[in-house]
Amino acid sequence: MSLHRVSSMSSYEQVRGSSPARSEHRKMSFNPVGTWVPPAAKEEPVAAFEVSKPRRLVQVATAVVYCLFAAGVVFGYAALKPVLVDEGVYREDCPEISESAERTRPCYEQEIRLNLMFTTAAVATNVCALPVGTVLDRYGPRVCGLLGSLFLAIGAIFFAFAPQFPFDGYIPGYLFLALGGPFVFISSFQLSNTFPRHSGLILALLTGAFDSSSAIFLFYRLIYTASNHSFTPQKFFLVYLIVPVCISIAQAFLMPKNSYKTVGELVTHAEDPSNDIRSTDNHISDESRLARIREERRQHRESVVSEITTLLGRKGEEADKETEAEERKKRISGVWGALHGQSAFQQIRSPWFILISLFTVIQMVRINYFVATIRTQYEHLLSDHEKAVQVNNVFDVALPLGGVIAIPMIGLVLDNSSTPFVLALLVSVATAIGVLGVLPYLWAAYANVALFVLYRPLYYTAVSDYAAKVFGFHTFGKVYGLIICLAGILNFFQSALDALTHKRFKGDPVPVNVMLLVVALLVGLVLVGFVWYKSGKLGRDRLEDEAEGARESLMPEGNGEILDGGR
Numbered sequence: 274m275s276l277h278r279v280s281s282m283s284s285y286e287q288v289r290g291s292s293p294a295r296s297e298h299r300k301m302s303f304n305p306v307g308t309w310v311p312p313a314a315k316e317e318p319v320a321a322f323e324v325s326k327p328r329r330l331v332q333v334a335t336a337v338v339y340c341l342f343a344a345g346v347v348f349g350y351a352a353l354k355p356v357l358v359d360e361g362v363y364r365e366d367c368p369e370i371s372e373s374a375e376r377t378r379p380c381y382e383q384e385i386r387l388n389l390m391f392t393t394a395a396v397a398t399n400v401c402a403l404p405v406g407t408v409l410d411r412y413g414p415r416v417c418g419l420l421g422s423l424f425l426a427i428g429a430i431f432f433a434f435a436p437q438f439p440f441d442g443y444i445p446g447y448l449f450l451a452l453g454g455p456f457v458f459i460s461s462f463q464l465s466n467t468f469p470r471h472s473g474l475i476l477a478l479l480t481g482a483f484d485s486s487s488a489i490f491l492f493y494r495l496i497y498t499a500s501n502h503s504f505t506p507q508k509f510f511l512v513y514l515i516v517p518v519c520i521s522i523a524q525a526f527l528m529p530k531n532s533y534k535t536v537g538e539l540v541t542h543a544e545d546p547s548n549d550i551r552s553t554d555n556h557i558s559d560e561s562r563l564a565r566i567r568e569e570r571r572q573h574r575e576s577v578v579s580e581i582t583t584l585l586g587r588k589g590e591e592a593d594k595e596t597e598a599e600e601r602k603k604r605i606s607g608v609w610g611a612l613h614g615q616s617a618f619q620q621i622r623s624p625w626f627i628l629i630s631l632f633t634v635i636q637m638v639r640i641n642y643f644v645a646t647i648r649t650q651y652e653h654l655l656s657d658h659e660k661a662v663q664v665n666n667v668f669d670v671a672l673p674l675g676g677v678i679a680i681p682m683i684g685l686v687l688d689n690s691s692t693p694f695v696l697a698l699l700v701s702v703a704t705a706i707g708v709l710g711v712l713p714y715l716w717a718a719y720a721n722v723a724l725f726v727l728y729r730p731l732y733y734t735a736v737s738d739y740a741a742k743v744f745g746f747h748t749f750g751k752v753y754g755l756i757i758c759l760a761g762i763l764n765f766f767q768s769a770l771d772a773l774t775h776k777r778f779k780g781d782p783v784p785v786n787v788m789l790l791v792v793a794l795l796v797g798l799v800l801v802g803f804v805w806y807k808s809g810k811l812g813r814d815r816l817e818d819e820a821e822g823a824r825e826s827l828m829p830e831g832n833g834e835i836l837d838g839g840r
Contacts, residue, residue: 399761484676675726
């Protein structure tokens with residue numbers, strides 16, 4: 274999960290100098306159903322300069338900390354799974370259980386049930402993009418964050434008392450933990466507008482916190498092992514309840530009720546005279562008082578732009594340079610504006626959507642399948658349980674670190690490379706991972722882990738970057754939300770891959786990995802080829818439009834001279 278980065282000053286310049294009909298300058302909504310729900314009540318924009326700097330600093334720091342503890346904990350499943358196996362979770366599903374049975378080696382039935390828990394959580398995390406966007410856009414980040422903390426608390430309680438429940442409490446517990454993460458994480462995005470000059474850094478910190486949150490279960494497993502298994506899952510999840518409680522307190526007393534607005538939204542609001550008139554004006558009978566109130570509103574609007582300039586700390590040439598840099602990034606992408614201005618339905622029917630959706634589905638299945646089965650895969654490939662455990666332990670540490678390390682690299686790649694190149698890079702790295710994943714060597718296992726942990730954040734960020742550049746911000750919530758939702762739902766296919774590996778191929782992961790590799794490569798090549806072709810066509814069309822615009826700009830002068838000369 275990641276964001277398309279757009280500088281605040283650039284959006285300021287674009288809004289002031291653009292037509293409102295242009296979709297790329299409209300509000301970037303996280304509501305994937307948009308106008309399919311009743312419009313929310315009109316709210317007053319929250320400007321960063323209206324909140325003290327210390328308070329904004331504390332808000333950002335608090336969000337980074339609680340995202341670190343809550344945003345993506347379920348993706349630390351590979352570290353939690355050995356603990357659950359040691360504790361005998363789902364052990365009753367194994368046939369012929371004996372006292373001498375090795376507790377660290379799950380049977381087939383136990384393996385499938387545990388992996389289903391993770392698969393359900395992974396599906397929920399992605400499908401959750403739909404309701405999160407709706408709640409955030411209609412009710413604001415505070416309600417969204419409170420719902421997230423509630424889900425986290427329910428998940429922790431289910432997991433803590435699962436052995437005492439007369440039903441399976443582990444799957445719903447993990448499901449609620451997965452639901453809580455996106456509500457907490459996505460509602461924090463708007464904090465990038467607290468310091469527009471540093472919005473990229475804030476988003477990077479939040480994204481890094483999300484990636485690093487998978488280490489929570491790693492630290493728990495280390496404590497569990499050091500305590501000689503006395504710090505049971507029940508004790509851990511009861512302690513973990515502190516996290517949703519702290520998030521709730523922060524949301525109630527510190528975090529903003531409404532989202533901080535982007536610079537573009539503030540300027541648009543400030544330049545719209547209709548905002549001087551409110552529905553509450555009907556209750557004011559004194560005409561002179563009403564006129565005075567509206568005059569104060571007008572003066573407040575006019576002061577916003579100067580306040581924004583102070584907040585950004587950018588003037589004149591600096592702002593022009595930044596705007597030029599943003600325009601350069603758009604030109605480099607090769608696909609910017611490909612489907613901007615089209616309806617979401619038109620975009621969804623296009624090959625642009627169909628191909629990226631297929632690619633996303635396949636890659637997400639591969640990613641989550643690897644996370645869920647890394648130890649069992651390498652037990653078979655290396656024919657050595659201890660080596661497989663070593664690979665699993667390295668992976669547990671590398672997964673959160675990889676997300677943090679990859680952040681600057683991802684920014685450089687996306688800002689300075691064309692979209693066809695980025696997609697080709699994704700396909701190439703995914704193919705390399707697929708090849709390394711079938712080699713029965715320890716060095717190949719470590720190389721596979723290293724590539725995987727760097728590829729995962731690049732893949733998620735590149736898909737959202739593609740959606741923003743190709744489909745535009747006006748339909749971003751609907752289209753990107755649908756891509757992730759489809760990928761999430763089809764992740765249930767992972768359970769079929771588990772069954773196929775254990776039943777049909779006797780635990781050998783190579784046939785399934787080869788099948789995924791071939792399908793991903795074919796779809797990836799078609800996607801890259803299509804986007805490369807379209808990018809070239811868009812470039813030629815853009816040059817023709819610029820040449821036509823240049824001719825039109827010269828014609829009025831010539832006509833004027835002829836007319837003047839004939840008078």
